[in-house]
Amino acid sequence: MKIESVDLFYLSMPEVTTAADGSQDALVVRVRAGGLVGWGECEAAPLPSIAAFVCPMSHGACRPVSDAVLGERVEDASDIYRIAAKIEYDSMDLLQAPHVWSGIEMALWDLLGKARDVPVWHLLGYRANHRKTPYASVLFGADPQETLRAAQAIRDKGFLAAKFGWAPFGDSLAGDEAHVDAAREGLGPDAVLLVDAGQVFGADVAAAQARLPALARNGVTFLEEPFHGSAFAAYGELASLSGAVAIAGGEAAHNAFMAENLIAFGKVGVIQIDCGRIGGIGPAKRVADFAAAHGVRYLNHTFTSNLALSASLQPFAGVEAFDLCEYPAGLQPLARDLTRQSFEIGSDGRIAAPDAPGLGMDVDEAVLSAYGVDVEIRVGGRVLYTTPGI
């Protein structure tokens, strides 16, 4: 199959707020090859990612991502890895490149799965598709009462696990303790409770450490991203102090090495990979293998559509021990409605990657129209990008 076209669709809710809610816009990728269509989604910032695909070459190590993709042949997984390696080298100095490539890479796996009539997890070498317990991933309430009610609502929907994150966590020690207590109270004693600090402590180990007693007494399974994504020394120091509360991170990784370094040098117990940033499904699978070899739990980072969730489940679908997954529980309509399929939680409280070919997600093209943002980029008198037709 020859890659005939790569179309990038910028979608947005009519109003975007400062909430840490990644489902307010999207960059959806459609790839056509061999009479088939594959779909993927980039995370985050649509406009710079579009620019990374179409920009003029700056020099030999700073080429646009389109150069390595358009017209290439994809017959096998090895072709996807070959294109990825070319981008890693030829677009070395183009920082945004992994974000746009991530969505294209997903779409290529989707295409290849459809061509072979097998799910992507099968192409990755897995022969079983293990069900995962989804944790409802939501933001903390504005006050502990709101967090309590959100936790109760999650419990009432049948979730066995939940993660609360971001502001106002980090504002004050007493406030944080009250929010975590409220989350536990609302979820009940048996549910898995997770906390996402959203990097709020920078590299301040003492500030993060001060929250550990409240996390421990509420049986929090892991504390996510207490620090800047690259503050490995701080991660390692906190991990040595955190006892039963594991330290988690990894969503910021934009290549597999960065995630492996967070395991090897940051000593995290949980590695969380966003397939829409790390370069797609292939590098995420590499990190899952590395995590398994190092006794670290792998799970997905996903705060966008069910298309992104399907892609993010593939790299660890076949590992029974990696039995938790992130599940964005408050998607904006554009993300919720993007795909005809969604993930229904079974009577066992679990979900699984689709057993359908590719990523198993059909994109509703009406959503591309309804939320589409018109973009035009002109450079030196030439139109380098205009919103593609549906």
Added chain:
Amino acid sequence: MKIESVDLFYLSMPEVTTAADGSQDALVVRVRAGGLVGWGECEAAPLPSIAAFVCPMSHGACRPVSDAVLGERVEDASDIYRIAAKIEYDSMDLLQAPHVWSGIEMALWDLLGKARDVPVWHLLGYRANHRKTPYASVLFGADPQETLRAAQAIRDKGFLAAKFGWAPFGDSLAGDEAHVDAAREGLGPDAVLLVDAGQVFGADVAAAQARLPALARNGVTFLEEPFHGSAFAAYGELASLSGAVAIAGGEAAHNAFMAENLIAFGKVGVIQIDCGRIGGIGPAKRVADFAAAHGVRYLNHTFTSNLALSASLQPFAGVEAFDLCEYPAGLQPLARDLTRQSFEIGSDGRIAAPDAPGLGMDVDEAVLSAYGVDVEIRVGGRVLYTTPGI
């Protein structure tokens, strides 16, 4: 001073080739505040960096860089650090953000220096400006004869040090040995010889190790970027094997933590910072301090204009022991002519950061016209960017 405007100028040579020559295009930044003008330069990929400045917000942790900059007050160095911290947090998920912020940050230091009538290195706390030995930074020739002639030409120009880099280095062991031998022969026995592998070995320690004997017998001071910028384990392993040949890296760092990690975990002996990528002069100074505390040599990575070279010299101007600096010796005309001042090599074979206020570089606005590339970006019917007037 209130930041009144930030103007981004995309310059390009009429023809851009696949040579690893970063001076073929440029993104020049002009900041106006308090009746003064400051200048900076971003590295690399102008179009995605422009997009990172003007893009619509995706969510609270993925805001355009312009949101944190326009209208802000800058009275003191602490204001620059405050804006940097805001971007680091609020643009956390906008991968390209550090590249565009880098040029703006330089321009803010330039402005502040002009307002105070002191050089930037003085604002950074240095009270002396130590001269550095520039190494002519050039690409390897197509064959060893071309490398030999390039080395002779560099020696004849009076340089005491030279760095050869990139393709064809890495193509074959015998070829690499011949190129390094030729470089040493051309430079003569006394000059400092450096080699830049341009990440060609990925994470293959054995391949890099095979080159060490030829580097050692030619007295090569350091081998730069043998591996992917994040392959810390490979760096650390090679560093333990490389004897008198130091291992160098760091240009890929887009925040100070990444460079500190390369020192702490990658065990490099030389850390090379590009102020146009790491977030500007402030984080580069932090890395210089970290390097000094860890017995590691700091130097600049610069392959663009003399404006970028001035910015890159500031963070280590005051450290006498950091006595080497990179000096791009084959600049394209747009980069060579961008500033009215250039760096003349003194009779001592050395150069220094300017003692003039700010960065001490006046931009020739005729060059902005001559090499300017017209860009227009429209999103949702609104023009978000158009090439600013001069």
